[in-house]
Amino acid sequence: DAGVIQSPRHEVTEMGQEVTLRCKPISGHDYLFWYRQTMMRGLELLIYFNNNVPIDDSGMPEDRFSAKMPNASFSTLKIQPSEPRDSAVYFCASSFAGLLNLKGGYTFGSGTRLTVV
Amino acid sequence: KQEVTQIPAALSVPEGENLVLNCSFTDSAIYNLQWFRQDPGKGLTSLLLIQSSQREQTSGRLNASLDKSSGRSTLYIAASQPGDSATYLCAVTALPHDYKLSFGAGTTVTVRA
Numbered sequence: 001d002a003g004v005i006q007s008p009r010h011e012v013t014e015m016g017q018e019v020t021l022r023c024k025p026i027s028g029h030d031y032l033f034w035y036r037q038t039m040m041r042g043l044e045l046l047i048y049f050n051n052n053v054p055i056d057d058s059g060m061p062e063d064r065f066s067a068k069m070p071n072a073s074f075s076t077l078k079i080q081p082s083e084p085r086d087s088a089v090y091f092c093a094s095s096f097a098g099l100l101n102l103k104g105g106y107t108f109g110s111g112t113r114l115t116v117v
Numbered sequence: 118k119q120e121v122t123q124i125p126a127a128l129s130v131p132e133g134e135n136l137v138l139n140c141s142f143t144d145s146a147i148y149n150l151q152w153f154r155q156d157p158g159k160g161l162t163s164l165l166l167i168q169s170s171q172r173e174q175t176s177g178r179l180n181a182s183l184d185k186s187s188g189r190s191t192l193y194i195a196a197s198q199p200g201d202s203a204t205y206l207c208a209v210t211a212l213p214h215d216y217k218l219s220f221g222a223g224t225t226v227t228v229r230a
Contacts, residue, residue: 004160031216043206043220056217091160095216106218108160 004109006092012115018080021112024073025094033106034067034077035091043091049075050097082116089113119144121209123221131229136194138224140207145188147209152181152192155204155223164205165192197228 005024013019025032033048047057052069060067064083069075079086089111099105120143130136140150149168153161165174165181167190173182178195194201204225208218 033216033218042222043208043218045217045219048216059217093160102166105166106161106163108162110158110160 004092004094004107006090006109006112008112009110010113010115012117013082015083015116016081017116018078019082019086019114019116021077021090021092021114023075023077023092023094023109025075025092026107027073029094029096029107030072031095031097032069032075033093033095034075035093036088037091037111038088046077079114082114084116087115119147119209119211119219121207121219121221123205123207123224125224126222127225127227129227129229130197132197132199134197134228136192136197136201136226136228138192138194138205138207138226140190140192140221142188142190142209142219144211145185146211147185148212148215150181150183150190150207150209151218152179152190153206153208155206161206194226197226199228199230202226202228 007022030051034046035043037043046059047067049069067077091108091111093106093108095106122141124139147169151166152164154164155161167174167183169185180193183190204223206220206223208220
């Protein structure tokens, strides 16, 4: 298995532009998580899905952020319009219900480094 | 709101020395605690998971202890090697079916050859 695949690996965009980050979870996993990592705030959960349904989006910073999971094999995180303070590394992780409370239950992607100038 | 703190923020030791990394959390009502390793440009890899009913977990040179009542966990890495250089993060889960991980900021470890 190729693991959790995120694209792009790096994104540089100008303030005000729309940014779309993509994630392909591990096949068979029914949970998908989006995290954001910054120096100031560390790793924060933005939103997570179970069976393609958003369960908790309380970490989504504001209306500029939206996430979708149209099917079990694909999710997007969109920022529109982007701002310099959105610069961070965005991680996607997936899991299976029976694994979540076990070591190694979460598989993280390698992240997308977003820079908004 | 759960706050997770890791001290120190960075640590540099010579090869062979034992490492001690600390994690504290404000709300002792946790379900489990995990230690992760993060390498530059990579995702997170789970190292150890301790259920709230457990006191410690061991995996090879790694040992993690948990004192839930005082809100503390410690990760020990014995006989450190340059390959142990990475950022180590601890994370707690609050409830059995609440899968949000609350992370600390991490400790960046450098093991000098």
